[in-house]
């Protein structure tokens with residue numbers, strides 16, 4: 001069946017592509033957007049997730065402006081922020097930063113906010129912020145050291161990836177798991193179908 005709409009995923013995150021694929025959607029194009037992700041002074045983590053997801057989608061829209069191939073396509077973006085209270089734990093650049101982040105998360109609750117932004121073919125902007133509460137067990141220095149050695153913290157908010165070894169750190173989670181991995185599937189599909197994107201006609205037949 002010919003698909004009615006094209007979808008641009010304004011992201012370079014392999015996790016987001018995997019999650020969309022899991023939902024039976026193959027983006028027509030991947031557009032990683034290099035935006036400044038620095039939080040503003042006293043910006044709430046929720047507001048940051050909202051602002052950055054919006055900026056990624058708007059940057060992709062600006063980049064395809066005037067290109068007839070992508071006229072009438074949907075643009076989807078997301079941004080995931082990990083926070084302890086109002087304290088934002090960004091992507092660690094070095095091992096010692098990642099270690100600090102994990103020490104902070106150890107034995108505590110934290111929040112994961114993912115902002116999703118959808119720009120429709122008629123260029124309406126729709127946003128949704130999804131929250132998940134995560135509790136990590138108390139981590140020993142030995143566990144943290146070994147986790148750091150695995151390298152799985154690289155490129156991930158809060159310096160961990162729940163879909164990998166850090167899944168063993170999670171004592172409790174309230175809310176969406178896929179939200180923590182980087183794209184809340186239930187809410188994303190709801191947003192897409194609500195805006196007329198043909199999600200279910202893309203599902204494979206067995």
Ligand SMILES: Cc1cn([C@H]2C[C@H](O)[C@@H](COP(=O)(O)OP(=O)(O)OP(=O)(O)O)O2)c(=O)[nH]c1=O
Pocket residue numbers: 010011012013014015016032033037056078079080081082091112155156157158160161162163180181182
């Ligand atoms: C908390 C957590 C985050 N992550 C990832 C998801 C995101 O890729 C990343 C958060 O950074 P983001 O800035 O949201 O995304 P990104 O820079 O990786 O990709 P893009 O902006 O191009 O879409 O952390 C996991 O993979 N697992 C986790 O458990």
